[in-house]
Amino acid sequence: MAISVVGHANPDTDSVTSAIAFAALLTAQGMEAKACMQIAAKDLNPESTTVLKRFGLAAPELLTDAAGKEIALVDFSDIAQGPANLTAATLVAVVDHHKIGDVTTNSPILFRAEPVGCTGTVLNKMFKEAGIAIPKNIAGGMLAAILSDTVNFKSPTCTDADKAAVKDLKVVAGVGNTDELFMEMLKAKSAVAGIPAKDLLFRDYKDFDMKGSKVGVGQLELAALDQVADVRADLVKAMEAVKADGRHSVLLMLTDVVKEGTELVVLSDDPALIEKAFGTKLTGNSMWIPGMMSRKKQTIPNLQKAFGC
Numbered sequence: 065m066a067i068s069v070v071g072h073a074n075p076d077t078d079s080v081t082s083a084i085a086f087a088a089l090l091t092a093q094g095m096e097a098k099a100c101m102q103i104a105a106k107d108l109n110p111e112s113t114t115v116l117k118r119f120g121l122a123a124p125e126l127l128t129d130a131a132g133k134e135i136a137l138v139d140f141s142d143i144a145q146g147p148a149n150l151t152a153a154t155l156v157a158v159v160d161h162h163k164i165g166d167v168t169t170n171s172p173i174l175f176r177a178e179p180v181g182c183t184g185t186v187l188n189k190m191f192k193e194a195g196i197a198i199p200k201n202i203a204g205g206m207l208a209a210i211l212s213d214t215v216n217f218k219s220p221t222c223t224d225a226d227k228a229a230v231k232d233l234k235v236v237a238g239v240g241n242t243d244e245l246f247m248e249m250l251k252a253k254s255a256v257a258g259i260p261a262k263d264l265l266f267r268d269y270k271d272f273d274m275k276g277s278k279v280g281v282g283q284l285e286l287a288a289l290d291q292v293a294d295v296r297a298d299l300v301k302a303m304e305a306v307k308a309d310g311r312h313s314v315l316l317m318l319t320d321v322v323k324e325g326t327e328l329v330v331l332s333d334d335p336a337l338i339e340k341a342f343g344t345k346l347t348g349n350s351m352w353i354p355g356m357m358s359r360k361k362q363t364i365p366n367l368q369k370a371f372g373c
Contacts (some may be wrong), residue, residue: 065096065133065134066096066097066098066134067087067090067095067096067097067098067134067135067136067156067157068097068098068127068130068133068135068136069083069086069087069090069097069098069099069100069124069135069136069137069138069140070083070100070101070102070124070127070130070135070136070137070138070147071083071101071102071137071138071140071141072102072139072140072146072270073103073145073147073270074102074103074266074267074268074269074270075102075103075108075109075139076109076111076139076209076212076213076268077109077111077112077115077205077208077209077212077213077249078111078139078182078183078209078212078213078287079101079138079139079140079183080101080108080115080116080123080124080183080209080211081112081115081121081202081205081206081208081210082138082139082159082183082187082206083099083100083101083138083185084099084121084124084137084186084202084205085158085184085187085191085198085202085205085206086099086136086138086157086190087099087124087127087136088198088199088202089187089190089191089196090136090157090340092194092196092274093194093196098124098125099124099317100124100125100126100127101124101125101126101127102126102127102128102147103122103126104126105123105126108123108149109225109253109267109268110252110253110255111212111249111250111252111253111256113252114202114248114249114252115204115205115208115209115249115257116205118204118208118245118248119201119202119204119208119237120201121201121204121205123200127147128147129147129148129149130146130147130148130149130150130152130153131148131149131152132152132153133153133154134154134156134329135150135153135154135155135156136151136155136156136157136158136159136166137148137155137157137158137159137160138158138159138160138183138187139160139161139162139183140160140162140165141160141162141164141165141167141177142165142166142167143160143165143166143167143184144271144272145165145270145271146167146371149216149361150167155167155169155173156173156174157173157174157175157176158174158175158176158177159174159176159177159183159186159187159190159223160176160177160186161177161178161179161180161181161183161185161186162177162360164177164348165246170253171200174293176190178225179208179223180221180223180225180226180227181213181214181219181221181222181223181226182209182210182212182213182214182226182229183209184205184206184207184209184210184213184229184233185210185223185225185226185229187206188206188232188233189225189229195220198233198235198236200236200237200238201237201275201330203233203236203237203299204233204237204238204239206229206233207229207230207233207234207237207239207242207245208245208249209259210226210229210230210233211230211245211246211249212240212246212249213226214255215249215319215321215357215358216228216243216246216321218324218357219357219358219359219361220250220355220358220361220362221358221360230242238285242360250285250287250321251287253285254284254285254286254287254291254297254321256284256291256292260302261295261299261301261302262302262305262306264284264292264295264299265282265299265302265303265306266282267284268281268282268283268284268285269281269282269283270282270359271311272364272367274312274367274368274371274373275371275372275373277312277313277361277371278310278311278312279311279312279313279314279315279367279371280306280307280311280313280314280315281314281315281317281359281363281364281367281371282314282315282316282317283316283317283319283359284316284317284318284319285321286318286319286320286321286358287320287322288320288322288323289318289320289323289327292318299329299333300318300329300349301366303316303329303331304331307331309356311333312332312333312334313330313332313333313334313338314332315328315330315331315333315338315363316328317327317334317341317356317359317363318330319356319357321357324354324355324357325352325353325354325355325356325357326352326353326357327350327351327352327353327355328342328349328350328351328352328353328363329349329350330346330349330351330358331349337370338367338369338370339351340370341366341367341369341370342366
């Protein structure tokens with residue numbers, strides 16, 4: 065049975081390219097593995113689609129039900145972010161850069177989680193340690209993922225290890241100017257024209273369990289906030305619909321990559337709790353938080369503390 069390597073729901077570029085890279089590494093080590101994702105290729109976000117096309121990578125195959133399969137997780141370890149029936153699968157490996165989630169196993173497995181900005185950085189180390197050369201096209205995907213996750217090194221999640229990985233991977237991938245690559249990706253990522261509000265909300269969205277309360281947090285990285293001015297009301301309506309489906313709060317990070325800050329749009333059963341989490345008052349249904357670039361490092365930990373997790 066082939067190992068299905070899969071990233072989190074609503075996959076971003078790191079989730080997609082890490083599935084490709086880890087499947088390649090496992091295959092090179094003599095195991096049968098395939099890259100998977102939880103959505104169809106036609107539904108993949110614009111940035112990831114651009115990256116796959118640029119480096120000639122095939123999209124991972126669709127996996128929606130994990131029951132009875134051998135599964136390796138990349139870029140997450142929370143059951144809620146996995147495919148259906150993940151607990152009925154045989155989990156064989158996890159490679160990640162987030163907090164450790166709630167997956168459990170009956171036997172020891174490979175579990176590699178490091179405090180770096182991107183799963184691609186961890187995988188770069190793993191290829192090196194295994195003495196296996198990274199294929200040029202896969203190196204390009206990993207490079208793009210690190211630039212995306214670290215927001216071209218501007219995110220507080222960025223580490224020296226991420227910068228070192230980019231230095232390695234750009235040579236293997238034959239990319240001379242990483243700034244140009246990042247801007248190509250940002251142009252694709254921040255495109256909103258003609259895209260339904262719900263699709264924008266779910267472009268990069270995750271649900272979290274905050275001490276029994278379900279909280280959803282989405283993020284749109286933009287070159288300028290005025291890109292979403294015309295669809296803002298529709299975005300709020302989409303958030304309202306998602307919140308009505310049993311969530312305590314739904315937050316949308318509108319991150320201005322140029323200004324290096326985030327307008328946080330908030331719908332919550334307890335707005336005062338969200339204000340407490342970030343030490344800022346809401347104006348209407350939003351607050352501007354300078355310097356906020358990372359959901360993982362700046363948004364979720366504040367929420368967890370406020371909820372008493």
